[in-house]
Amino acid sequence: MSALISVDGLVKEFRKVKPHEGRLGSLRTLFTRRYEVNRAVDGVSFAIDEGELVGYLGPNGAGKSTTIKMMTGIVMPTGGTVRISGLDPWRERPCNAAQMGVVFGQRTQLWWDLPLRESFRLVGAIYGVSPADYRESLERFVDLLDLGEFIDRPVRQLSLGQRMRGDIAAAMLHRPRVVYLDEPTIGLDVVAKDRMRTFVEETSRAGETTIVLTTHDLADVERLCPRVILIDHGRVLYDGDVQGLKATYATHRELVVHLAPDESTGRTPAVRAADVLGAEIVSQEQGVARIRFEASRIAVQHLIASVNQNYPVRDLSIVEPDLEGVVRRIYSEGLTP
Amino acid sequence: MTASAPGLRRIVVARMKTAMTYRQNVLLLQVIVILNIFILSRLWTTLFEGRDTVAGMTLHTFLLYITVVNLQSWVFTDLTVNEYTYQRVRTGEVVFDLMRPIGFVPQMLAHMAGSHLFMVLSVVVALPVVLVVGTLGAPASPAALALYAPSLVFGYVISVLLAVLTSMVAFWTVETSGFTMLYRLINQFFAGTMLPVSLFPEPLRILAGLLPFQSTGYIPATIYVGRTEGDAALRALAVQGLWILILALATTAVWHRARRRVAVQGG
């Protein structure tokens, strides 16, 4: 069975004017131009099956949004292929557009000056949704996303959370096969974020929609995505589940030790390097020592035993690698598989 | 709020740099000047058929007038300040401008100076083409040149003041682009870029006399070609000086009201 979304060796190059340096640089730029080519996407390949919920991660400038733009038919690829349900998003743009829905966290698709309900009506007309389907879809979304209280207000008067809910409903009104969510929780408060995540979860569980989620919010990913694709410098660094990502990249764990103060002096002792079996003491303040160790090299029980033996330990805990930390390291250290 | 010279100079330079990177803009604006001169020259040559002089000028002098007045108009054209003011007001950032050590008005002026300097450069570069489509020539006499220099400067100051004044419309309304286009049209017409003011029918000529626009184009240009000379020229210079005074006062007054309006509305 072939995948619903297949991306193969996708490349996108941008040409930018490179201004000349120096004092007369501006003047020279007036007469001659130098261009530099930027390979925003440099051979990206992956396949997504129907019904999957995939997280697409990457730092700014990684080529993340460019890939999505090629998948949604906004930008024409320089090389490679992308097929959504067999369709080429660029060459067969209208057909592909009819089967997808897109939500931008930072931009709206709604009609700014008109009531939200109007936007839905227009979207229904544009996507050719039958009146019966439209009624049913609208009812469902009003219910699921709690749109009733503001559906008759102009979009420009809505709060960010309300507008986002409106955008999601508008994007999914025509029951698209594929939904692209671009930063859907950005700027939302805790409650709204949770509601958004629940919605995405339930939509995916219903099994009718394939969801591609781009986000910087790793809490989104940890909760929602069975699979993540990590991209940086235009290339796929990792494609698999979150656990695997942590296992591959999160080689370190952290032991947090709370030390008891000495009864007479009131001061807590400092943990010495010699006592931690070669682990790294990340910080020590106010009686709390954080010790970072490579799980494969140092057995945690030996470390705990050593610390316990040499110091008055009041409390111990082990901090598992979190996705945030893992990804931050990958971004900053530029690790490659 | 006092203006600081190095800060202003930086703005001027930055504005010139911005102008230069928009290479397409430069080229197109040059083309428009050239087109204007071409069309008007051809039109008037046709109209001159069978006549020796029109408005007291021979064909050659007349065409020289047309060329000079249009070159002036283009150097004086301000394309940036309106947009700049409009954007600052619209986004509310003008509040910061009002707080900055360099005053808002001097900043606007610096922006204009930068773009005008650049206009001069682009006109100079385009001169060879202007030579072909229009008519270039020396001032009518050394006296003409001596009177032209101050007249040109006065005309420039007047057009700058007018630009600042009209850009402040942005403090009162959102729809400035229609107003800007209209203003530019009226400005060009009454400055005498299409035909000398002396050729206007009586009612329009009187109206033109009451407006400052002819001081930015018609007056300096007719001094240059020698059409306005001697006492008439001196009187014209005086009128220009008067307009500078009037407009400076008006600008200050409007500026104060604009400041108060921003303070009341919060930008």
Add this chain to the structure above:
Amino acid sequence: MNRPFKESLSLYWTLQKAALRAETGYRFNFVLLVVMGIVYQGSGIAFVWVILSQFDSIGSWTFSDVAFLYSLRLLAHAVWIVPFNQVYALDELVREGRFDVYLLRPLNPLLQVITGRVRMNILGDVITAVTMFGFAVTAADVDWTPAKALYLVLAVLGGAAAEGAVVLLVSALSFRFLHTWSAHFLVDNVFLLFGSYPLHIFGTATTWILTWTVPVAFVAYVPASVLLGRTGDLSVSPVLAWAAPAIGFLWMYAAYRIWVRQMRHYQSTGT
């Protein structure tokens, strides 16, 4: 997915009405709009009136001839600009990233561009154009026949298409360049300045350029010449002159295809 034309047309009206509803939410001063339209559109004719009050003719065209030409051009311009004025703002749409949204929908992006907004100040231009043409047509030296009346209608449409084609081509630059206002300004100037006068006064070279490289002549000069019976002045044969509207339509078709093809240069680098 190929939409039937009827469906696209109905969508056009639906979206246009929505844009109108959005716009009427804002206050606008109707009288001011009309006045501005009159001043702006009428200023050119004022110039011609001023000149011709002192001179007999421009290149053997009398004032009523030139007024007819001028207002014919204004009318063609109005017919183009009312539905398509948003095309000028494409560079702004691109810069603000709003064009992305249009590409995401299963609907012709150009159709979405033109229904994106309604500009009420166009109303002033239209009223001026229609009024002025009304006067000019009654004063003009034309002996009207049914054929000429039909030709007039086609000429206005063809003239709108000719000018619109060039505007569309300039607008396509927005896919590559972030600011196209100066190019639009230039084109607008060219059509306004050259399009309003009997072209032959500019010399044969210029006339040729404005006939065959940029179709300025076909907007109003050629049709006006035909209707005024002045085909002798023309550089094109009378047969071709009668076919002027067709040339306008051809230009529009070519411009549209080029516009669509230029979309591949869209980089979506707006915010």
